[in-house]
Amino acid sequence: MAFIIPDNILETLICTFCHKYLSVKPIIVYPNRDVECGRCAATEQQKSHGAGVESVYGKMVDKWLFKCINRFDGCRELLTCSQVPDHEKVCLEKNHKCPICHEELKSFLMIQHFHSNHKDAILDCPAFVFNLNDHLGMLTVYIYQEEDNLFFLYISYNQLENTIELQLVYMGSEKIASNIYHQFTVYSENKEFDINCSAKSSCINEFSLVDVSNMSRLIFVKFKIAYQNLQFCAITDNVNSSSSSINHSFEKLKLGQGETNQTNKIIEFPSGYNLQCFNCKEICIYSFYASKTVDYYYSPMHNNILCFYCFQWLNHKNKIKEYHFYVKHTTPSNFRSRFCKWNCGRHFVYSEIVLHEIYCKKRIQYYNCPVQNCQIQNSALPLSDHLLIDHDCNSVTDHLLIEASFFPIFELPEECFVFVEDQIIYFQLTAQDEYNMECKIVTNDDKIQLQWKPHVLFFNNNTLSTLANLCINDKNIDCIAKIVLVKNE
Numbered sequence: 001m002a003f004i005i006p007d008n009i010l011e012t013l014i015c016t017f018c019h020k021y022l023s024v025k026p027i028i029v030y031p032n033r034d035v036e037c038g039r040c041a042a043t044e045q046q047k048s049h050g051a052g053v054e055s056v057y058g059k060m061v062d063k064w065l066f067k068c069i070n071r072f073d074g075c076r077e078l079l080t081c082s083q084v085p086d087h088e089k090v091c092l093e094k095n096h097k098c099p100i101c102h103e104e105l106k107s108f109l110m111i112q113h114f115h116s117n118h119k120d121a122i123l124d125c126p127a128f129v130f131n132l133n134d135h136l137g138m139l140t141v142y143i144y145q146e147e148d149n150l151f152f153l154y155i156s157y158n159q160l161e162n163t164i165e166l167q168l169v170y171m172g173s174e175k176i177a178s179n180i181y182h183q184f185t186v187y188s189e190n191k192e193f194d195i196n197c198s199a200k201s202s203c204i205n206e207f208s209l210v211d212v213s214n215m216s217r218l219i220f221v222k223f224k225i226a227y228q229n230l231q232f233c234a235i236t237d238n239v240n241s242s243s244s245s246i247n248h249s250f251e252k253l254k255l256g257q258g259e260t261n262q263t264n265k266i267i268e269f270p271s272g273y274n275l276q277c278f279n280c281k282e283i284c285i286y287s288f289y290a291s292k293t294v295d296y297y298y299s300p301m302h303n304n305i306l307c308f309y310c311f312q313w314l315n316h317k318n319k320i321k322e323y324h325f326y327v328k329h330t331t332p333s334n335f336r337s338r339f340c341k342w343n344c345g346r347h348f349v350y351s352e353i354v355l356h357e358i359y360c361k362k363r364i365q366y367y368n369c370p371v372q373n374c375q376i377q378n379s380a381l382p383l384s385d386h387l388l389i390d391h392d393c394n395s396v397t398d399h400l401l402i403e404a405s406f407f408p409i410f411e412l413p414e415e416c417f418v419f420v421e422d423q424i425i426y427f428q429l430t431a432q433d434e435y436n437m438e439c440k441i442v443t444n445d446d447k448i449q450l451q452w453k454p455h456v457l458f459f460n461n462n463t464l465s466t467l468a469n470l471c472i473n474d475k476n477i478d479c480i481a482k483i484v485l486v487k488n489e
Contacts, residue, residue, distance in 0.1 A: 004065045004078060006345025015040060019109060023066035023084045028052035039085075070094070071148040072107035074172040096171055099141045099152050107171065110150060114143050123153065126364060127222035130164070132157050132212070144168075146225055146364075147343040149180070151202065155221070162213040168223060170202040177203045181226045184208050188215035199226070224365075224422075277307035279314065280484045281421055282354065282405060297326040309406065309482045312464040313457050354404045358419050359384075370417055370424045370442035380419065387417070403427075406482035409472055417442070420483050425454045427483065435467050439483065450488060457482045 005013065013022040015037035024038035030052040061081055068075040068087065073094050079087055095104045100118050114122050123144040130140070135157050142153040154167040166184050170177035184197040197208040202225075212219060276282070277296075297306040306314065306326065314320050340346050340353070342362040357363065359381045367383055369376040371391050378386060384402050405420045409429065418425040428438040439454045458465045459480040471477040 004345055004347065005067070007343055010067065019112070020069050021066055022057070023079070023081055025058045025061070025081050027055040027058035029055045067148065069108050072110065072150045072171060074176045076148070099154070107150070110143070110171065111145060126224060127220070130155060130219040130221055132217045132219060147341070162211065164210050164212055164219065165207050166197070166210065166221065167207040168202050169204055174203055177201060179227065182223050184210070184221060184223045186210050186212070187220050188218070276305060277310050278304040279306060279310040280405065282307060295328050298329055299326050308462070309457055309459065310484070316464055358402065358404055365422065367424055368443070370426060405484070406480060409470075409479045409481055412472060418483050420454065420485055423448065423452070423485065425483055427456070427481070435470065437467060452485045453488050454483050455486045457484065
């Protein structure tokens, strides 16, 4: 079985001479503890250190998967040691200038450069404090890493206009940057003002301008990043063939003129492809059961994807026009597991991945406690514990306190909090003579309440159902609920 090297370990497996990952054999260790990867030919300097010996490590890594050394430039390949040399012949390194000292560096050396030369300019979370008195007329620069992406954050204070300019720039290509969006939130020391900037792409010329004339001199800034149509690292069962060999996005659709069945095509997708439903924004929605596969639908004309559940719902509501051609896809068995997108190094079958990615400790997303008048703000896992311990949520302790946006219903009453996009939804379903349901967004934000509302989709054995026709008491039928956010009309 293939095993991906977690980032915290990968960053320690570095060649002493070329500073790249120890992902090319043989791995040679010298008496002075220098370590040489297979890329580096023996030089006079290495020879002067004495004869090296091949490391036992080199004999262990045949089925380990390494990220490409150019991952900060946007490459998302997962490679075995045997694949790395050929891949690096075509995946070329790019030079980037340090925005502080202007030294030219390869992307994989940038973080190391900041740790050595600009330690105070490293952000370890998407938030920081900015003192206007310390930055009069100065440009301040930070570096921030999220998953396999590096960003430069620029902030400057214009004293004459009493404004600050904020810029978050992706270090890789402009094409990828245009699909990464960020949003700044700025508030003052005493939280008299809370300013949410509009979302911007992470390109060079995009910036947010904030008027701070009514704020104190101490400014708090936080930001969140959203990715659209980007690739995440994935794994296939066949680690002996590079995912470069599957470099086509989809096989060409051979659609005859007389073909009328529009949902019978089975097409394999490449391992790095990001299957994100454009309607509900969920990634990789399949089945709760590893033995079953739920299909998804791809539009070659519009290059977007609908998950199985959204397709059924929109098709039932006649929201899919005849000219919006969708082709049904079934996932091949060797593509039914994926690594966590938050880069924790673990991988799961699709039946488990969505819930894991909500609770993953590497996920930086904070939520307000859904209990009225509680001011606690935390990430999903501590928030779940908080609900149980501090609010005695015994009514929902028969199962997970917080669910993913789609979840099975085994018995009634069902009561839980549900994560949908960046909102928490309260859901309750009871039955006496008939089903009674309550579903609402739990937020103090009036704008959210005015603009959005939750809509619940029910399925019996993966067939769209009305609430009245749910078969929860039938053990032969799997009942599933999926919650989506829709705009108030």
